Amino acid sequence: MAPEGRRAPLRSPRADGLTVVLAIVLAAAGLLPGASGRRSLVSAAGGGCDLFRGQWVADESYPLYDASACPFVPDVFDCRRNGRPDDAYLKFRWSPAGCQLPRFDGADFLRRWRGKTIMFVGDSLSMNQWVSLACMLHAAAPAPARVTYAAGEPVSSVHFEDHNLLVVLYHTTFLVDVVQEDIGRVLKLDSMRNASAWLGAHLLVFNTWHWWTYRGASQVWDFVQDGNSTYRDMDRLTAFSKGLSTWARWVDANIDTSHTKVFFQGISPSHYMSKQQDKEVPAQGGSCLKQTQPLQDATDSPAAGGESVLPEQAVVRGVIGAMTAPVSLLDITALSQLRIDAHPSVYAGPGRDGCDCTHWCIAGLPDAWNHIMYAMLLQQG
Template sequence: MGFKLQALLCLVALQVLVFFSEEAEAAEHSHGISLRVHRKQVSGCNLFQGNWVFDASYPLYDSASCPFIDPEFDCIKYGRPDKQFLKYAWKPDSCNLPRFDGVDFLRRWRGKKIMFVGDSLSLNMWESLSCMIHASVPNAKTTFKKAYSVSFEDYGVTLFMFRTPYLVDIVREKVGRVLNLNSINAGNAWKGMDVLIFNSWHWWTHTGKSQPFDYFRDGTKLYKDMDRLTAYYKGLSTWARWVDSNVDTSRTKVFFQGISPTHYQGKEWNSPKKTCSGELGPLSGSTYPAGAPPSAAVVYKVLSTIKNPVYLLDITTLSQLRKDAHPSTYSGDHSGNDCSHWCLPGLPDTWNQLLYAALIM
């Protein structure tokens, strides 16, 4: 009996050791992805680690002078009374983030095509970049197709927006609308671009009537529902294979816009009764009390498998600190409290400063 108990204890100890070694390996692997991404920027500098500081020179543009902003992001126009949230700049711990220069951006990318691919947070970032460039060349000739493209004709630069919330396909089958986790048929529209900035996560959490499909398909199997992180991993893995098979990275630079957080649960920043509504400033310091969302680990895991170089705009933590930067109730005709998207001017301008830094460094 004593021998059996001793053997059982040894087996349990071995299983615990294996579990923790796998967890440590996964954590080290995710950290390694971060380091490889950051080394592509500046030696010894992590642009995504830092804090928010007051900067009287901000914002980078006036929303009233930008013709590209949708009402849902135009917080000042729709009555947000405080302006302090516009006055914060991101300060990396060990280096300086280059200030955005729209003329320089246009000259560097003269004759090029840049496409944002994803959901409404891609739209948020696309409109931000359009406004930032427009503020630098306010008299330049532009051609604007709402929610599709902005062309700066004098430079031959076009910014495209391609809406596809899941990156993978929603198809009509006999059973109804099916999210096919293994299929990307829209990808032909992404080919031939000089820069691609992908994003997906926001819609994977939608359920019920706000979910635009009825079933998941994974290979030959149909599911009425799935664990959303598992589904996200499968869909994002399909995207990764698409990038490896279809993108010539000697010609096209590929970015993935990291997970954009929400601020509906005040307990995440130690204010249990709060949401983003009424928040007037960022969190101090460089860490978020709740830590990174599980979806960020999925992004790291998928990017670790991809063969082609994909640059992660690791915006999650710096965005988590900006509980004050959402539209909340100042979101045009949109009812409710929006703690998912971001005011313009605002946080997405920093995302684009990080994109600019990645392109010039």
């Protein structure tokens, strides 16, 4: 179980075909899409544009797709099917300050990434973004779409056959290893035994954070190993920094960035109530239960021009900033903090107790993450 009031990130369902999917992933090869047809962001002021500062604006043309027509959405993200009565949360578009995002063009995305492999590597927040992109592309694929879907553990994939585009999820909670040893389950901060499975992709989108914070029954390790030293526990932010630094060194040493683009999905915020001195106080905006509109008064949020940065955000920025490989930070934290309305809440499906204020409804907020990533890829060429 997750800590009281919180739900642990989901694990991918198991299915046959893991070996086949891994073989496809590892066999992928080729060059990144060329810069022909490159688009630019439209700047209202003629200056630079920070894609992560701005506001949510109502847009009746949204959502970008109908989740009920997307065959990849797991029950836990399918809020409307699970009985959520309101739909206003679907009809907001992210608008960066000072410029306009090019509208997401799924057909263009499919053309640019024809014959390529896109891989999301991380926990269930990576699953959230992976499902979102698969649905966005499925809606744009020519009908009848020839698509192969394989759900497994740790690998799930969607293959758009007409474009030979493989969109993969590799499920891992920490990026570094948890190994069963005689003393118990050991979180090894300097070990990445499975990382070879990520080689060969043309776009890698990494994520980790939430599982580093869990304690009690939700904690999936018994000891932490740092080099030759083993501990019962460690300051979680310190452990996160050490583990993420191991990932960074692996990327620097193993990823050919002339062949592969690398993104890191920033910290996805939760919206729960926390207890201090026997009183419930808002945590990152308060509980998501019965919320139907984005927050409008988060004046200290970086999305609104404030300077507040979470400690885990600072770790991510510091680690990426010290890397030699070019890694694009999908800095989604601030814009997502405003979307207290976009969680599954109590609409995470039958048999799931509690209120999920960690994950996100599909369709919904992760579509904006992918929209921004699309704009960044267009800018990079």
